[in-house]
Amino acid sequence: MKILVCISKAPDTTAKIAFTDGDTKFDEGGVQFIVNPYDEWYALVRGLELKEANGGTVTVLNVGGADSDPIIRKALAIGADDAVRIDAETIDALYVAKQIANYAKEQGYDMILAGKETIDYNGSQVAGMIAELMDAPYVSLASKLDMNGNTATIEREIEGGVEVIEVNTPFVLSAAKGMSEARIPNMRGIMAARSKPLTVVPASEASTSTAIKGFTLPPAKSGCKFVDTAEELVELLHNEAKAI
Amino acid sequence: MSVLIYTDSSNGALTKNAFEAANYGGQLAKAAGTDAIAVVVGSASGLEDLGNYGISKVMHVSDASLDNFDPQKIAHIVAAAANETGADTIVFAHDYTGKSVAPRLSAKLDAGLVTGAIALPNGNVVKKAVFSGKAFAEIEITTAIKIISVLPNSLDKVETGGSAEVVAFSVEIPTTGITVKEIKKESTELSLTEADVVVSAGRGLKGPENWGMIEELAKELGAATACSRPVADIGWRPHHEHVGQTGIAIRPNLYIATGISGAIQHLAGVNGSKVIVVINTDSEAPFFKAADYGIVGDAFEIIPKMIEAIKKLKA
Incomplete structure (x- = not known):
C-alpha cells in the first residue's frame, strides 16, 4: 500500500498572532512552527498504522521552502519512510493543490491523506482540490478509516451524526479527530529521521487564484462583567444581552 | 452574470x-x-x-x-x-x-x-x-x-x-467511486454546530456523574451540550462534544462555560460566540478575559439556581 500524507507547516497553537508589512504578512518572529496538528495526529499516524497492519510505504509531502525541513524531519521521526518537499511558495490553496497533484499524478499512490484543515488559514480546501485535479473520490472530515484489500471503509462527520462510506483506492481523504491518537517520536525515530531520504522537487507552473490583502486582529472584548448571583446573570442574559 | x-x-x-x-x-x-x-x-x-x-x-x-x-x-x-x-x-x-x-x-x-x-x-x-x-x-x-x-x-x-x-434541471450525472453504506445519527440531540445556545463544562465538574445539571440547564435553554478536551480525553464525555482548536469550532449566540479554565486552544474553538458566560471558582481563570459575563463561584451552587431562575423567567 502506497500512502502519501500531505503535511503543512503551522505556527504552534500557543503562538502569538501578530502581523508585519502594514498588516499584510504574518509575523514569524519568535514563532515556533510545528506540523499542522490535524496532518500529524490524524492523517500521518493513521497512515502509519495502516502501513504497519498491511505493509507498504508512507511518504510525507510538504509544499514550502527549506524552512519546512525541521517539520518534515519531525514527520520522519514519527515514522514516515521518506519525504518530498515541493520547493514552491504557498501562495494559495489551489496553487498548492496543483503542485501536489502535478507531482502525485505520476506516483501511483493508493491514498492521499491530509488533515481536515490547517490551524493558520483554516481553509479546509487543499485535499478536496487535489481530489478534483486527480479525478479521484474525496472523503472529507473522516473520523475513521479501515482498509480491506483495496476497499476503504470510512466514517465521515455530518451534521448531528456520522456517515459510513465505502470507496476503492485510489482516493483522497481529510482527517479529523478520532482517526488515531497522537504519537510522540522516540530517540530511535529521531536518529533514523536524519538519514531518511528527503527529495526536493522544483515547483511546477501553476496559476494563482486568491491574494491576501490584509489582516486584522479581533476587537478586544470590552471586559467581563462580573455578577454575584445566578438570578442576576439570568436577568442580564435576558434583558441586556438578549441571548435567552 | x-x-x-x-x-x-x-x-x-x-x-x-x-x-x-x-x-x-x-x-x-x-x-x-x-x-x-x-x-x-x-x-x-x-x-x-x-x-x-x-x-x-x-x-x-x-x-x-x-x-x-x-x-x-x-x-x-x-x-x-x-x-x-x-x-x-x-x-x-x-x-x-x-x-x-x-x-x-x-x-x-x-x-x-x-x-x-x-x-x-x-x-x-x-x-x-x-x-x-x-x-x-x-x-x-x-x-x-x-x-x-x-x-x-x-x-x-x-x-x-x-x-x-x-x-x-437535467444534467448527466457521472459515475463515481463512493458508496454510502449507512448513516448513523448520534441521537436526537441538537447538533452542536447548529445550536444557538451551547452549555459546556470541563474538569471543574469533578466527574461524569455531575453532568446531570449541565444537561438540565441545556434542556431549559434549548441548548446543545459541549465539553473541554481533557474531559473528552479521559472519557467523561463523548469525543463529538469536544469543542476547541482540535475539536469542533462553534459560534453560537450564547456560550456558557462551566469549570473550564480557558486554555488558548479551547478559546480558539469558541471565540466566535456572540455572548460568552464563564462560571469558575478561580477568579484568575484566563477564560474570564474572553468572557462577557462571569461569576466567580461554585458551579454546584450556581447551575441549579440558574435552572430555577430560567424556569421562573419562562413561567
Whole structure:
C-alpha cells in the first residue's frame, strides 16, 4: 500500500498572532512552527498504522521552502519512510493543490491523506482540490478509516451524526479527530529521521487564484462583567444581552 | 452574470445552512443588481421557500440517486448550473457538505475560493477568520468566477418575502467511486454546530456523574451540550462534544462555560460566540478575559439556581 500524507507547516497553537508589512504578512518572529496538528495526529499516524497492519510505504509531502525541513524531519521521526518537499511558495490553496497533484499524478499512490484543515488559514480546501485535479473520490472530515484489500471503509462527520462510506483506492481523504491518537517520536525515530531520504522537487507552473490583502486582529472584548448571583446573570442574559 | 447558490438538503428538506447560504447569496445578488439562483440536488420539497431570501429561481436536479451524498457528483452538477446560468459568483455554506464540494468545484472551474466568509464581499475581497479565530484576513479572489462559502450564523437574515420559481434541471450525472453504506445519527440531540445556545463544562465538574445539571440547564435553554478536551480525553464525555482548536469550532449566540479554565486552544474553538458566560471558582481563570459575563463561584451552587431562575423567567 502506497500512502502519501500531505503535511503543512503551522505556527504552534500557543503562538502569538501578530502581523508585519502594514498588516499584510504574518509575523514569524519568535514563532515556533510545528506540523499542522490535524496532518500529524490524524492523517500521518493513521497512515502509519495502516502501513504497519498491511505493509507498504508512507511518504510525507510538504509544499514550502527549506524552512519546512525541521517539520518534515519531525514527520520522519514519527515514522514516515521518506519525504518530498515541493520547493514552491504557498501562495494559495489551489496553487498548492496543483503542485501536489502535478507531482502525485505520476506516483501511483493508493491514498492521499491530509488533515481536515490547517490551524493558520483554516481553509479546509487543499485535499478536496487535489481530489478534483486527480479525478479521484474525496472523503472529507473522516473520523475513521479501515482498509480491506483495496476497499476503504470510512466514517465521515455530518451534521448531528456520522456517515459510513465505502470507496476503492485510489482516493483522497481529510482527517479529523478520532482517526488515531497522537504519537510522540522516540530517540530511535529521531536518529533514523536524519538519514531518511528527503527529495526536493522544483515547483511546477501553476496559476494563482486568491491574494491576501490584509489582516486584522479581533476587537478586544470590552471586559467581563462580573455578577454575584445566578438570578442576576439570568436577568442580564435576558434583558441586556438578549441571548435567552 | 448571476449569483448561484448551492442549497443543501437532508431527508427531503432544505437544511438550516441552506437558508444561510441563500440569505448570503440573495443579499449579494441584490447588491450587485443581478439574479440569485439556487441549485438543489436529490429529493427535496419546499424549495419555493428560498424566495423569502431573495432567490428568484431554483434549479432542481431531482434524481433520487443524489440523495446519497457524493461531492464529486454535486461539484459536477453545480459546475453545469454555473455554465448554464453564466454565474460569476457561487455560494456554499461552510458546513460538512460545503467543505466537501466547494474545493472540488474550485479546482474544476479554476476559480478562486474563500471558505468561511463572515461578511458580504467588498468588491472581490472576502473577510474570514484565520489562525483559529485569533485574527481576520481579507482575501481577494482574482479569478473571473468566484466561490465563497459562508460561515453559518455570521450574517443577519434579510427576509424579502416572495416565492422562488422551481425548474427541473437535467444534467448527466457521472459515475463515481463512493458508496454510502449507512448513516448513523448520534441521537436526537441538537447538533452542536447548529445550536444557538451551547452549555459546556470541563474538569471543574469533578466527574461524569455531575453532568446531570449541565444537561438540565441545556434542556431549559434549548441548548446543545459541549465539553473541554481533557474531559473528552479521559472519557467523561463523548469525543463529538469536544469543542476547541482540535475539536469542533462553534459560534453560537450564547456560550456558557462551566469549570473550564480557558486554555488558548479551547478559546480558539469558541471565540466566535456572540455572548460568552464563564462560571469558575478561580477568579484568575484566563477564560474570564474572553468572557462577557462571569461569576466567580461554585458551579454546584450556581447551575441549579440558574435552572430555577430560567424556569421562573419562562413561567
